[in-house]
Amino acid sequence: MEYLIVDGYNVIGASKELAKIKEQSLEEARYLLQEALSEYSAFAERQVIIVYDAHLSKGNLKKSSLNNLRIDFTKEGVTADEYIEKLVTDYIRSGHKVYVATSDFLEQRVVFGKGALRISSRELWHEIEVMKRRVSEQLSEQPKKRAKLTGSINPEIARIFEKWRRK
Template identity: 45%
Template sequence: MAKRKEKPLLIVDGYNIIGAWPQLRELKDAGRMDEARDLLISKLADYQSYSGMKVIVVFDAYTVPGVGRQQKQYALEIYFTKEKETADEKIEKLVQENWKKNRQIYVATSDYTSQRVIFGQGALRKSARELLLDVESADQEIQQQVKKTQESAFSTRIELKEEIAKIFEKWRRE
């Protein structure tokens, strides 16, 4: 019996992507890093739902004292690295921990050094630009699906005779 293929995994270098995507970079440059981070997480959550990929986001907290932490938000796994641990190091560990014969792992980063190490571990690179195009494409398709669903909801209403509609309205108000 063939082994079930694992869901593909996308590991995202959060701050690297924030620095690469124009909309997120503008927020960061305006001193609104929390908003940039929240918007990235929201977009990746939509992408995860649409694509069927499992998404993990890693944020570098190298200079922040304290222990690294993990949280779940929008069904995404989000990691903030430990003090003195870079996002690249955490991503390498995650690739090692999640590597299985029947699973494809992608790492979204534009960091060249990190890319070389990741390739050596069997993961594939997805550039920040590629990921942005994928996320935008998924967003457009989601919007089209929502619009189509809304339009079909209006067209499937059942016509009622006026007297029956009045009876239903009376019941509704009681």
């Protein structure tokens, strides 16, 4: 299995669209990132883990799931970078291919040294936009088919409906 570990706030800051939304509502920016990454995960066939830095907040690690995403808020005293490094170590040791999305240059070097592949936050956002265009194109190219009941209902019932229609 391939994993993509995303530094959530870093990607939000790197996307002009999300950074602007973040000025009004951080929660909305997180939601939009999560929606985009959920679609990306299905398209790219990678398990996506979004890590949000909560090291200045009181409390323990919080993990949740949304569609095909895992969302982790770090616990008090643990930065997103530290948490990402631990995840990379664990997944690489288990034999998985791991990508890390962050624009933090030092973090990119550290995770690369541990065996992960790195992608900048801007590159990831660009990949998401390209994926959305491809999906749109594929959907628009599919012929529009009318649903027909004839193959899925009892022939006797179909005959009765046909009689009613012709009256």
